[in-house]
Amino acid sequence: MLDPLFAAMIAEQAKALEDQPQPALDDLPPDMIRAGYRMQRQAQDQNAPRDVAARDLRVGGASGEIAARLYTPAGAGAQTPGLVYFHGGGFVIGDLETHDGHCRRLAAGSGARVLAVDYRLAPEHPFPAGHDDALAATRWAFDHAAEIGFDPSRIAVGGDSAGGNLAASVALDLRDDAARKLAFQLLLYPGIWPDAETASRRDLDGPILTKAAIAWFDKCLAAITHKDVHRAMLGRAKDLAGVAPALVVTAGYDPLKDEGRDYALRLRAAGVGAEHVDYPALVHDFFLMADVSPAVAQAAAETAAALKVALG
Numbered sequence: 001m002l003d004p005l006f007a008a009m010i011a012e013q014a015k016a017l018e019d020q021p022q023p024a025l026d027d028l029p030p031d032m033i034r035a036g037y038r039m040q041r042q043a044q045d046q047n048a049p050r051d052v053a054a055r056d057l058r059v060g061g062a063s064g065e066i067a068a069r070l071y072t073p074a075g076a077g078a079q080t081p082g083l084v085y086f087h088g089g090g091f092v093i094g095d096l097e098t099h100d101g102h103c104r105r106l107a108a109g110s111g112a113r114v115l116a117v118d119y120r121l122a123p124e125h126p127f128p129a130g131h132d133d134a135l136a137a138t139r140w141a142f143d144h145a146a147e148i149g150f151d152p153s154r155i156a157v158g159g160d161s162a163g164g165n166l167a168a169s170v171a172l173d174l175r176d177d178a179a180r181k182l183a184f185q186l187l188l189y190p191g192i193w194p195d196a197e198t199a200s201r202r203d204l205d206g207p208i209l210t211k212a213a214i215a216w217f218d219k220c221l222a223a224i225t226h227k228d229v230h231r232a233m234l235g236r237a238k239d240l241a242g243v244a245p246a247l248v249v250t251a252g253y254d255p256l257k258d259e260g261r262d263y264a265l266r267l268r269a270a271g272v273g274a275e276h277v278d279y280p281a282l283v284h285d286f287f288l289m290a291d292v293s294p295a296v297a298q299a300a301a302e303t304a305a306a307l308k309v310a311l312g
Helices: 004-019 030-043 100-110 129-143 162-173 199-203 211-221 257-269 294-310
Strands: 053-061 064-072 080-086 113-117 150-160 184-188 246-253 274-283
Touching (some): 053 129, 064 100, 064 129, 080 100, 080 129, 100 294, 113 129, 129 162, 150 162, 162 184, 184 294, 246 294, 257 274, 274 294
Parallel strands (some): 080 150, 150 184
Antiparallel strands (some): 064 113
16 A cells, blocks of 8 residues: 555645646756756755765766765764765756755765765766766776775665666676776666566556656657667666676555566576565655655665665
């Protein structure tokens, strides 16, 4: 059963749309959609830990410097495990602000420093710009580990939704990089982009993530006809052996739940340590809506605790 507090929120939003129907996504400029998403998610997450220090900085992207934010948990020593984190939003929306509370909870609960990366977004920067930035920023984190307080032997990548896709893609890209060996990958309701439609993509149209939104994100990204589409469409990855161990988190009311579960199974079949945790009563994007239901805080605490164990 859907968490009753999320059910109430969704019903309230549906009622509001009855009174004021929204235009199609294609009829709105991306910046307007980004601003609306930022405003909504910030309003739903105003009680994140404040004892986590946050510092804005610039890191190396694929075509020059890009913005990032380094979160340092209270009481951290000069060196801690590190998580390079990529926000979700279909490769089109989302930023450092939408995910600020979530990254604070990850840092506070795991004891790891978190480097949130503001990679370039489509449609202004179509595929593979975001993937290239994610890879470059992760390499930068390894190469500048001493500066940002990362233990280079305990660096993970992570992300939610589209950010989970980026994290999984980076893990594959760095599999054979002996100088930059990832310790872990944290994949939160990841968009694996399966080769064939899953049952959950077929049967679920929302809540939160709708078929129309998925189609718009895919159109903006413009990856499907690119020669390197396999970097995003991870359902086509034939060999997963040797990638970093993973935690895959899914939500019961999420069109992406089956592909996340299946990716964890494929990792295990390839001999990779992979745990799959499902929250059957929750929805896509739940980590960013901590003020909606206490269930989010519980899931966030469990996820951060798992990250802490994984990074030692």
